[in-house]
Amino acid sequence: MPKFKSLSDIQTALRTGVTTCRALVEHYLEQIAATQTLNAYVEVWADEARQRADDTDRQLRDNPGQLGRLFGCVVSLKDNICYEGHTVTAGAKVLEGFRSPYSSTVVERMIAEGAIMIGRTNCDQFGMGSSNENSAYGPVRHPLDPERVSGGSSGGAAVSVLADTCLMALGSDTGGSIRQPAGFCGLWGFKPSYGRVSRHGLIAYGSSFDQIGCITHNPDDVALFLEVCAGADQFDSTATDRPVPTVDLTLQPTQQYRIAYLANTIDNPGIDPVVKTVTQHYLAQLQEQGHTLEEVAFDLIDYVIPAYYVLTTAEASSNLSRFDGMRYGYRAPQATDIESVYLQSRSEGFTPEVKKRILLGAFVLSSGYYDAYYTKAQQVRRMLRDRIAAILGEYDAIILPVAPGVAWRFGEKSADPTAMYLSDIYTVSANLCGIPAVTYPIGQHSDNNMPIGIQLMGRMYDEAALLSLANNISHAI
Numbered sequence: 001m002p003k004f005k006s007l008s009d010i011q012t013a014l015r016t017g018v019t020t021c022r023a024l025v026e027h028y029l030e031q032i033a034a035t036q037t038l039n040a041y042v043e044v045w046a047d048e049a050r051q052r053a054d055d056t057d058r059q060l061r062d063n064p065g066q067l068g069r070l071f072g073c074v075v076s077l078k079d080n081i082c083y084e085g086h087t088v089t090a091g092a093k094v095l096e097g098f099r100s101p102y103s104s105t106v107v108e109r110m111i112a113e114g115a116i117m118i119g120r121t122n123c124d125q126f127g128m129g130s131s132n133e134n135s136a137y138g139p140v141r142h143p144l145d146p147e148r149v150s151g152g153s154s155g156g157a158a159v160s161v162l163a164d165t166c167l168m169a170l171g172s173d174t175g176g177s178i179r180q181p182a183g184f185c186g187l188w189g190f191k192p193s194y195g196r197v198s199r200h201g202l203i204a205y206g207s208s209f210d211q212i213g214c215i216t217h218n219p220d221d222v223a224l225f226l227e228v229c230a231g232a233d234q235f236d237s238t239a240t241d242r243p244v245p246t247v248d249l250t251l252q253p254t255q256q257y258r259i260a261y262l263a264n265t266i267d268n269p270g271i272d273p274v275v276k277t278v279t280q281h282y283l284a285q286l287q288e289q290g291h292t293l294e295e296v297a298f299d300l301i302d303y304v305i306p307a308y309y310v311l312t313t314a315e316a317s318s319n320l321s322r323f324d325g326m327r328y329g330y331r332a333p334q335a336t337d338i339e340s341v342y343l344q345s346r347s348e349g350f351t352p353e354v355k356k357r358i359l360l361g362a363f364v365l366s367s368g369y370y371d372a373y374y375t376k377a378q379q380v381r382r383m384l385r386d387r388i389a390a391i392l393g394e395y396d397a398i399i400l401p402v403a404p405g406v407a408w409r410f411g412e413k414s415a416d417p418t419a420m421y422l423s424d425i426y427t428v429s430a431n432l433c434g435i436p437a438v439t440y441p442i443g444q445h446s447d448n449n450m451p452i453g454i455q456l457m458g459r460m461y462d463e464a465a466l467l468s469l470a471n472n473i474s475h476a477i
Helices: 007-015 021-034 046-062 105-112 155-162 179-184 219-229 273-288 301-322 338-349 352-364 370-392 417-422 428-433 463-474
Strands: 041-044 074-078 116-121 145-149 168-173 188-191 211-216 258-262 292-296 397-401 437-444 451-457
Touching (some): 007 021, 007 219, 021 074, 021 116, 041 155, 046 116, 074 155, 105 168, 116 155, 155 168, 155 179, 168 188, 179 437, 179 451, 188 219, 211 219, 219 437, 273 292, 273 397, 273 437, 273 451, 301 352, 301 370, 301 417, 352 370, 428 451, 437 463, 451 463
Parallel strands (some): 074 168
Antiparallel strands (some): 041 116, 168 211, 188 211, 188 437, 397 451
16 A cells, blocks of 8 residues: 555545555554554544445445545544544543543534544643643654654644554644644644634633644645635634635745744754754745745744743633533542542642643632733733734745754653743744644754754735645745
8 A cells, every 4th residue: 555645646546446445544554553652542443434434435436426525534633622422531531431422513524525533643631732741641652763752732643644544633733732743743734823713622721722723744635624624613603704715726936925034033042953054944945946035023032932821821720620520531539529529530630731730820810910920921912913913914924943943852851841831932923823824844854864844824814825835835845
């Protein structure tokens, strides 16, 4: 079985009889079994995937005109996106054994177009982490070097695609949780504008930050995900009713773009020297092709991480209050009264990182510190949105690294929360502003051969233009 890297290739192979959907699913299941040590999956829906593959093959034979746009697309599902009748735990013991009574809107729309869900992937608990080391199921290992992290929180999602166990992965992005692991794994990672894709059925971390997106091998499949999944939803009042964009990815070799880059994201003492060199070389290639790249002053970079963690921990402390051992999920067996149920179930059900963020969130929302922390962080967020919007009013996109370095070895940042949080410094701005962002690979690190990615941020709700631009300039590599 060849390694398919695009849905169009899979659909051509299915239509011409080169392979069958059942054979494709069996290949992916074999790959899942062969890569179990990577710990990318926490559950595999093998029988269900086989049944849906057989249904696709039957429809392809008997009624091909009724096939959906995603027929033959085998998808992994991050363990915080609900699928009716299936377990979902957000990587947490506190949701142990919980089966979702409904499907997320994104899952419903993809299945309606013929997608096949093959399993749920490991993730940092409730999306809180940058390395996938913070999961009740253990860490996810990088396929290119099992001693390195896969990125987080959608680390299992990225590995599921890179390890050829599915074609596309669905993930969530609160502060870079799709883009950073995609960058670490040499893949395309996409976060839509806030509200472009419904969050109904996504277990919330930070409700004003979270977005469902995808990880793929190419921009064509990203565009298809957007066209299928975007749009208004009666179950999510934040989902926009703006028309769903049709993305034109026709290559335009003569198209020239105006792109801004933030100098202090590249000329920064905290960035890996090789990542800096590869990034600068890529920017030079773009200039040689006729694109205009201009340095733009951006003096808010030092405030991005503090504002992000103040706001997201505040929202998390509220969102996670529902997990108390009373109605569903884990309940401490030693608990004897209501107070001990709350205390013991939450203490045992959450990892230290999640408990830390809940406590920080409760602190910044407390009466004595609300204005000093939460209000100030909201003011920074407003300033950041205005500044980024002003830049994008003059340029087609903003370009910057995905992360200061490449995938690190296990344990390197675990004892230093500041270093761990700073690994998100280049991705959280898109979530604070609610704008779309996409990452794709531009090279490898000369010391360890780990992938290096680049990131583009675009105008609010203008994903079509952003993906078209990314597709065009990605060929400069």
